[in-house]
Amino acid sequence: MQFDILFLGRLFPREVEAEIKAKMKTGMRDAGNALQWNIIDGLETNNCGRIKILNYLPVDSYPKGYTDMTIGGFTFQHTDKYRADDLNVKCTNLTVVKQICNFRPFKREIKKWINTDNGMKKVIMIYTADSMPLELVKYAKKGCSKIESCCIIADLPEFDSAKELHGIMKLYNDYKVHKSESMYNYIDKFVLLTKQMADKLNIKVPFTVVEGIATNTDAPADETLSEQFKNDKYILYTGTLNYCFGIGVLVDAFSMMPDSDVKLIICGFGEAEELIREKQKTDDRIVFLGRVDRKQVLALQRNATVLVNPRQNNEEFTKYSFPSKNLEYLSAGVPVVAYKLDGIPDEYDEYLFYPDNDEVESLTLLLEKLCRMDSQMRMELGQKGMHFVQNRKNAESQTKKILDLLYE
Secondary structure, eight states: OOEEEEEEEOOOOGGGHHHHHHHBOSOOOHHHHHHHHHHHHHHHHTTOEEEEEEEOOOOOOBTTTBSOSEEOOEEEOSOSSSOOOEEEOOEEOBTTHHHHHTHHHHHHHHHHHHTOOOSSEEEEEEESOOHHHHHHHHHHHHHOTTOEEEEEESSOGGGOOSSOOOHHHHHHHHHHHHHHHTTGGGOSEEEESSTHHHHHHTOOSOEEEOOOOOOOTTSOOOOTTGGGGTTSEEEEEESOOOGGGTHHHHHHHHHTOOOTTEEEEEEOOSTTHHHHHHHHHHOTTEEEEESOOHHHHHHHHHTOSEEEEOOOSOSGGGGGOOOHHHHHHHTTTSOEEEOOOTTSOGGGTTTSBOOSSSSHHHHHHHHHHHHHSOHHHHHHHHHHHHHHHHHHSSHHHHHHHHHHHHHO
16 A cells, blocks of 8 residues: 655755755754654655655744744655655744644645545644644544544653743643644554653554654765864764753763863753853863754764763653654764663663763763773774664664554
8 A cells, every 4th residue: 555645844845954044043953854854755765655745844933033024935846756746835934923824825735635636545644743733634634534644743742842931931832732632633643752652642543653763874964064173082962952951961071071182072052052151161171063054963973982962861751752862873883872761762772871870970980981992992882883773773664663553
């Protein structure tokens, strides 16, 4: 059986990704963008049938988050196998207004898709459990009861913010969570990042667990930035710089390392930026690069001595999250230091290096051990992790789980 899949995405069309990112005033969404593209590419590799992407740009509202008040509509192509006619839908980008006015153009396109019969089983697939795509699923299923719906949940809505919410923002977030949960009955099948999500959401329909997809080792990397560190030993962190993700623990642990020949390079943005800049003043081994293009990040990762994800297992959301950073790090062929989160399956234990406990000193000792290790042994350990994710967690094998779910 082959499928006619309408993928409601929140991604950057490849042809205009650089242009869109240049207009963004707030954070990049590289992890979600990479996962969606890996899913789409993997489904195509598995010869799933036809996919049409109906896209809603993942940018924040005008004027604080993005330079444009209106997001233009345009077509793009994600595959050379057939004419996909993917569409980035024209939308308003004004705060609050966008939540109300942007349904109509999506409904119009969904209706066109419903009325196109190519003999394949129709599946509407959405990324994230936000209320807007769920509302569109509801609309599609009312238009055609034979349509099957599949929801990919990378993050639970209540844990979607990296910061603790208060006041009106918390009330609004609670409202969104309740609204999403009220529409789960329109979803026929779920793709989850951890098995604990199923219990949290009280899912009674078929689901599969796809914790993420490894970065392709052929993914293009830009050596321009990493070239200046090619002769250095360095520990690297790339990602959001919020305290709940452990960036403060990492900086403190590194500060306790006596090794004068090792640098700590940090790429990203977030609430801990000021702390990092202050630490730089007293420790010249710390290098803060701020926001860095993904292609340059991949090159930095591949040339690092050690990659570290300092998120500790001390928050409820760790049950319902598999850090995409871990898969991206393992794909680089470099030893990866991380904490054993509840959402990480045991099969990863052989390939990740876990501190003994949550004390800062434990992280320091582990980083020291790996940095002082013989370079050949360190390379072999990194290659072992890379081979695991490239063979077992690549786009083709992970998306086959999704297709097997649809075949049920």
